[in-house]
Amino acid sequence: MSARDELLAVVPGAVTFDRDVLEGFRRDQASWSEAGWPMALARPACTAEVQALARWASRHRIALVPRGAGTGLSGGANASDDCVMVSFDRMARILEVDVAAMIAVVQPGVLNVAVKDAARDVGLWYPPDPSSFEISSIGGNVATNAGGLCCVRYGVTGNYVLGLEVVLADGTVVRVGGRTRKDVAGYQLTQLLVGSEGTLGLITEITLRLRRPPPPAATVVATFPSLETAGHASAAIMRVADPAMLELMDRTTLRAVEAYRPQGLDTNTAAMLIARTDAAGVEATRVSAACEEAGATLVVVSDDESEGQLLMAARRLAYPALLRMGSVLVDDVAVPLPRLPEMLHRIERIAATHATVIATVAHAGDGNLHPLVVFDPADPDAEVRAQAAFTAVMEDALALGGTITGEHGVGLIKRSFLPRQLGPASFALHERIKQAFDPDRILNPGKLL
Numbered sequence: 001m002s003a004r005d006e007l008l009a010v011v012p013g014a015v016t017f018d019r020d021v022l023e024g025f026r027r028d029q030a031s032w033s034e035a036g037w038p039m040a041l042a043r044p045a046c047t048a049e050v051q052a053l054a055r056w057a058s059r060h061r062i063a064l065v066p067r068g069a070g071t072g073l074s075g076g077a078n079a080s081d082d083c084v085m086v087s088f089d090r091m092a093r094i095l096e097v098d099v100a101a102m103i104a105v106v107q108p109g110v111l112n113v114a115v116k117d118a119a120r121d122v123g124l125w126y127p128p129d130p131s132s133f134e135i136s137s138i139g140g141n142v143a144t145n146a147g148g149l150c151c152v153r154y155g156v157t158g159n160y161v162l163g164l165e166v167v168l169a170d171g172t173v174v175r176v177g178g179r180t181r182k183d184v185a186g187y188q189l190t191q192l193l194v195g196s197e198g199t200l201g202l203i204t205e206i207t208l209r210l211r212r213p214p215p216p217a218a219t220v221v222a223t224f225p226s227l228e229t230a231g232h233a234s235a236a237i238m239r240v241a242d243p244a245m246l247e248l249m250d251r252t253t254l255r256a257v258e259a260y261r262p263q264g265l266d267t268n269t270a271a272m273l274i275a276r277t278d279a280a281g282v283e284a285t286r287v288s289a290a291c292e293e294a295g296a297t298l299v300v301v302s303d304d305e306s307e308g309q310l311l312m313a314a315r316r317l318a319y320p321a322l323l324r325m326g327s328v329l330v331d332d333v334a335v336p337l338p339r340l341p342e343m344l345h346r347i348e349r350i351a352a353t354h355a356t357v358i359a360t361v362a363h364a365g366d367g368n369l370h371p372l373v374v375f376d377p378a379d380p381d382a383e384v385r386a387q388a389a390f391t392a393v394m395e396d397a398l399a400l401g402g403t404i405t406g407e408h409g410v411g412l413i414k415r416s417f418l419p420r421q422l423g424p425a426s427f428a429l430h431e432r433i434k435q436a437f438d439p440d441r442i443l444n445p446g447k448l449l
Contacts, residue, residue: 003060007040007084010052014043014090025087026079028072032327032377033413036081038065045090047165047173047204054202055171057084063442066198068108068140071132073330074411076144076197076447083445086202088139094118095205102210103162103179108139108203115208124210127154130407131316139203145195147407149312150276152365153244154211156407158194165205166193169438179207192433197409198444200437217244217278219308222291222299223269227348227360230271231341233294234364237275238337241286245276246365247315253322253359253372260321263314269297273364274311318361322372325357327383329373329390335402337367346396347371354389356382368406369397410448418448 001009008015016022017040027035039062044050057064063083070077079085092109099122104115112126112133119126129148130136136146142164147156163177177183177190193200224230230248237246248271249257255267266272273291277283284301291299302308322328335343344360347369351358357374371393375386394404394417404410404417419427434441434449 003056003062004040006056007042010056011042011044011049014045016041022079022085025067025070025085028067028070028075028077030073030075030078030330030411030413032329033075033078033411035075035078036083038079038083038085041085041087043087043090047167050086050167050202050204051171051173053084053086054167054169057442058170058440061440061442063445064202065444066139066143066202068137068143069111069135071136072140072144072409072411073332074144074405074409075413076409076411076444077140078412080446088137091204092137097122097124098179099124101179104208104210106138106206106208108137108142108206110138112136112138112141119210120213123213125213126160126208126210128157128160131319138206138208142194142203142206143197144407144409147363147366147368149245149247149315149363152246152363153242158191160209161190161194161206162209163207164190164193164203166201166203168201169440169443173204174201177207181209195409197411197448199434199448200443202443214244214278216303216305217276217308218281218284218301218303219311220273220275220277220284220287220291220299220301221311222273222275222288222296223266224271224273224294224296226270227344228341229295230273231344231364233273233291233296235337235340236290236294237287238365240290241277241283242279243275243283243287243365244278245274245312246363247274248272248360248362248364249274249315249318250360252357253318253361256321256325256359257314257317260324261317263310265314266298274315276308276312315361318359319372322359322374326374327377327386329375329386330408331371331373331390331393332368332405332408333371333393333397333402334366334368334406335397335400339400339402340364340367340369343369343397343400343402347393350389350392350396354385354392356385356389358389358393363406366406367402412447415446415448
């Protein structure tokens with residue numbers, strides 16, 4: 001029996017070799033990054049099928065590339081030539097919501113918003129909220145350790161993963177972590193697998209911690225005469241308050257969002273900060289004072305929840321709004337908070353140096369910036385300048401003691417920068433870990449390492 005025939009038997013009724021179908025699965029949202037042609041797409045429906053698939057792949061030395069909802073921005077779910085794409089869209093059930101234990105057990109294909117809804121239905125809350133929360137899967141969120149708007153106070157995906165069921169490259173099924181909130185027995189393999197981008201194992205079940213819902217929030221909106229001033233205000237806010245959200249949008253982003261979906265945003269200001277606080281009212285006063293002392297041109301405080309939600313929606317619209325202007329290279333760097341103003345200044349300088357549009361949004365309270373490099377895909381020179389600007393942003397982030405990725409992952413597009421950030425000894429350790437989990441390097445090859 002050929003390898004193809006075996007594959008059809010391994011995942012019965014859920015394997016296709018049709019190129020038209022494969023085209024829709026072979027890359028994520030980093031559409032400008034390279035993507036190979038897979039030999040097949042497999043859509044397992046249970047852990048046993050994933051296990052059989054891994055055993056088949058290991059036997060034939062065929063690569064497996066796991067895929068969630070395909071909303072990633074780093075090429076982490078892009079196909080390699082002759083691989084099998086493994087889509088988890090058929091493993092999309094919420095298996096359990098335990099109200100007493102305040103946990104949810106879910107399959108990897110469940111959308112983030114579905115977990116939020118299930119938690120809300122029983123009076124609980126799942127906080128991690130990437131901008132793509134309505135369309136991204138929990139499996140993908142775990143694979144990249146996704147952040148989001150409220151992570152400045154409530155943490156990223158990894159802070160809510162208590163346990164995982166994982167299929168290793170040879171088909172071994174392991175469970176790491178569990179249902180308890182504290183567990184220091186052995187190495188912390190759960191946190192090692194979170195953010196590993198599918199290079200160490202195929203996640204088939206996730207146990208998530210839930211919380212009580214937050215109290216009603218107040219929203220502070222401030223505008224600034226320069227990006228650097230907004231950066232200084234962000235750092236000052238974090239020294240005096242603990243906001244539930246602190247987001248920055250520059251003028252280019254504000255204008256793009258307003259053109260895409262008019263909301264009355266101030267498109268003449270250099271930058272806008274949106275802060276949300278669900279602590280006592282005094283915290284909103286501290287945030288406002290920090291903005292005013294940093295040089296804000298306008299500060300407005302509102303306890304109207306609908307207004308706050310509208311502003312959050314405006315922030316989430318940044319990426320789709322900018323896509324209307326051309327192709328977008330989404331950078332994802334983070335710097336120490338005191339270096340945030342300088343990084344914002346450097347981004348402006350990079351845009352001018354390379355004659356390229358860069359629209360900056362940021363999870364400012366975390367020092368996590370998303371400089372969105374916009375270019376005309378029909379203009380080869382513009383694409384070259386955009387790529388140079390994208391690279392320069394990463395170089396400057398490292399120069400300021402930061403990281404090449406805060407939440408989107410390394411994937412394909414930042415792989416060459418990882419050794420530089422980690423250093424030789426740490427990178428070699430990464431290689432040894434990969435060897436222990438996946439000695440034949442069949443799991444998402446070419447990504448991260």
